[in-house]
Every structure is written in C-alpha cells, then in structure tokens.
Amino acid sequence: MGAAAIARPSFAETASPKTYDAAVQITWRPLDPAGGVREIVRAGTLGANSHNTQPWRFTVSEKQITIGPDFSRRCPSVDPDDHHLFASLGCAVENTVQAASALGFKAEQRIEASNSDRITITLDRGQPAHNELAAAIIKRQCTRTEYDGRAVNAEDMDKVRAAGTLDGVQCMLVTDRSRMDAILDYVVQGNTAQMRDPAFMAELISWIRFNDSMGIEHLDGLSGRSSGNPSLPAWIARPLLRFVMTEKGENDKYAKQIRSSAGIAVFAAASNDKAGWIAAGRAYQRFSLLATTLGIRQAFINQPTEVPSLRPQIASYLRLGNRRPDLIVRFGRGPTLPPSLRRPIEAAIDPS
Ligand SMILES: Cc1cc2nc3c(=O)[nH]c(=O)nc-3n(C[C@H](O)[C@H](O)[C@H](O)COP(=O)(O)O)c2cc1C
Incomplete structure (x- = not known):
C-alpha cells in the first residue's frame, strides 16, 4: 500500500491553528488507538531533535516505516558531521517503537547497512499493550528552566x-x-x-x-x-x-x-x-x-x-x-514550560 493510502490527514491536522495554544493542542494530542501506522509516524515526529529542525523523512507502508535524514534541515555550523541529525533520528526511532507496541504492533528495528543513513522498522500486527513509555510520548519535553535543587532518589x-x-x-x-x-x-x-x-x-x-x-x-x-x-x-x-x-x-x-x-x-x-x-x-x-x-x-x-x-x-x-x-x-524536578511545536506528518512523509 502506498503512502497516499496511509497518510490520510485527520481534521485536527488539516485545520491550521490560530493560536500557539491551539497548535500545542494539535501537536501533542493523545495517540489515536484507531490511527494505525500514521499515528506511529506522528509519535516519531514528537521526539526530541536538534534545534527542532525536524530533520527526518519517513517512508510508510502498512508493514514498515523507514526513517531517514532530511539534509535540507541540517545545521552545518553546530553540527558539521550530522551527529545531532542522526541522534535526532534515533529519538524518532525510539518513539516509533514505543508507540507501535501501544497501538497494537510488534516493531523490530534494523539499520539497513552497518553505516547506513536509514532505519527500517518492521511492523507486525499484535495486541495493543499497556506501555507507560508510549503514554509519556505526548508529555515529554526538554525543560529549559531552573529545577528545585532536590536530589532524585x-x-x-x-x-x-x-x-x-x-x-x-x-x-x-x-x-x-x-x-x-x-x-x-x-x-x-x-x-x-x-x-x-x-x-x-x-x-x-x-x-x-x-x-x-x-x-x-x-x-x-x-x-x-x-x-x-x-x-x-x-x-x-x-x-x-x-x-x-x-x-x-x-x-x-x-x-x-x-x-x-x-x-x-x-x-x-x-x-x-x-x-x-x-x-x-x-x-x-x-x-x-x-x-x-x-x-x-x-x-x-x-x-x-x-x-x-x-x-x-x-x-x-x-x-x-x-x-x-x-x-x-x-x-x-521542577515546573514544565509550554511545549514546542511540530509540522504535520505530511510535511515529512515520502511516497513509498
Ligand atoms: C541531538 C540533540 C541535540 C540537542 N541539543 C540541544 C542543546 O544543546 N541545547 C538545548 O537547549 N536543546 C538541545 N536539544 C533539544 C531540542 O532543542 C529540542 O528537542 C527541540 O527544540 C524540541 O523540543 P522538545 O524536545 O521539548 O519537544 C537537542 C536535541 C537533540 C535531539
């Protein structure tokens, strides 16, 4: 099945947000249990990423998601060897794998060759599993503020x-x-x-x-x-x-x-x-x-x-x-800050 059939935008994504808070609501809305592969990709895009450039391209089918770099979103000055860019892809991979298990898929990750640019995640249908890491995907943020100084036990x-x-x-x-x-x-x-x-x-x-x-x-x-x-x-x-x-x-x-x-x-x-x-x-x-x-x-x-x-x-x-x-x-430990935003997944999906 091609990306067009998988990548049907929901209403929430087609409506352009009028305020920052509305954009936050759309970006960080809960994963839709009926959303299938498309929701797994969205979870991937909620990963941390350097300068929030969202430097990823996804290729999607019903059985597989491939994540690769978007070099048009690289940061040559802070990241000349693309280290952070590939680390950002790793963040997306982890969210993808966690979301897959919560949404009823068994996910297996493979890097195409030992030093390849692309990561393939193979998906097999399974039962949705309770997964606290997947539940945390929409709550995680990098919190750039002072904390309360207390030790963690x-x-x-x-x-x-x-x-x-x-x-x-x-x-x-x-x-x-x-x-x-x-x-x-x-x-x-x-x-x-x-x-x-x-x-x-x-x-x-x-x-x-x-x-x-x-x-x-x-x-x-x-x-x-x-x-x-x-x-x-x-x-x-x-x-x-x-x-x-x-x-x-x-x-x-x-x-x-x-x-x-x-x-x-x-x-x-x-x-x-x-x-x-x-x-x-x-x-x-x-x-x-x-x-x-x-x-x-x-x-x-x-x-x-x-x-x-x-x-x-x-x-x-x-x-x-x-x-x-x-x-x-x-x-x-400390307070949270308003979350960052993400582009809709259509901006990052390539035809398979
Ligand atoms: C590889 C990598 C490097 C990053 N480097 C920094 C950094 O040096 N300073 C910083 O404040 N944030 C850094 N970030 C955090 C990103 O700016 C942050 O993930 C992005 O703005 C999205 O925000 P969020 O993670 O709160 O959703 C980095 C993230 C990644 C994945």
Missing part, C-alpha cells in the same frame, strides 16, 4: 539509568556537586566559544521563532515560549538579541540551571559512527520518556560535545576511554 536514578542504557550506549549519571561544577565549567567554555562564533549565532537565530505567530507559521524551530522567553515582534527581538542574550547572561543562566539540577546524564555510544549516533539518540529518548513518567525534567547542555576542541577534554575528564561523549543532559 536512588531507586528512580536506577530506573532512568537502565532506560538510558540501550544498544551498547553507556548512560553515566553524575550527581557529585564538584563534578557537576567541573562539567558546568566545560559548558561555560563551550557556550562562550559558540557565542563568539558568528556562523553559530546566525544559524541559531535562523531557527528562533521570536513570537507566537512565527511559531505557528513555521511549526518548527525554537519558540520563545518553550525556551522560557517572552514573545516579541521579530523586528524588535532581532536587534535586541545581542543586548539581551549576552555571553555573561547566558553563562550565568547555565550556572543557575545546572546548580538547580539533581544531576547530569552523559550518553556515550559504543561506536562513533551513524549507527552509534542513532543509538545514542534512542537511548536518550528512552531515558527522557522514563524520566517523564517519574515527573523528572531534563534538558540538554551539549556545548562541550559540540565544540571540537572541548570534546576530547570532557571525554578525558569523564574517563570515557575512546567513546565520544554524544549527549549531555541535566535532570531534576
């Missing part, structure tokens, strides 16, 4: 560590305050280097959606709301940015955010190639879904993995051996 730490240990990925949890401060120091060095790099800043700004109308027009990118920033007209916000978003201001913000967190999770895959990057994304996504079920918030602090000169330094500090530090995330 040992039992919950064990659960999130186990969830993040997948496909050979190591999930290291750091809770010692002096080690967290050392990681903060690398984050500050990385953020400073990035903010001094005009190409990095230009790329970042191109994905910022300064106000609600920009957010609902694009349905991608980094909305002010989900970053905890006020909604402003773009013509005011753009020139103001260099006064509001200063090196010191951002570094102080990261210091407060990390010091308010219960700990830091580091994900390091077994191999530094596309298969490893996909696995790291998948492990992170499972970690974040499980954290969501426990009311634990999390947000990325990837700067030391993104600045090439810092990557070996933090790998050595964390004693990762020859593993690449793929993703770094702080976690803890």
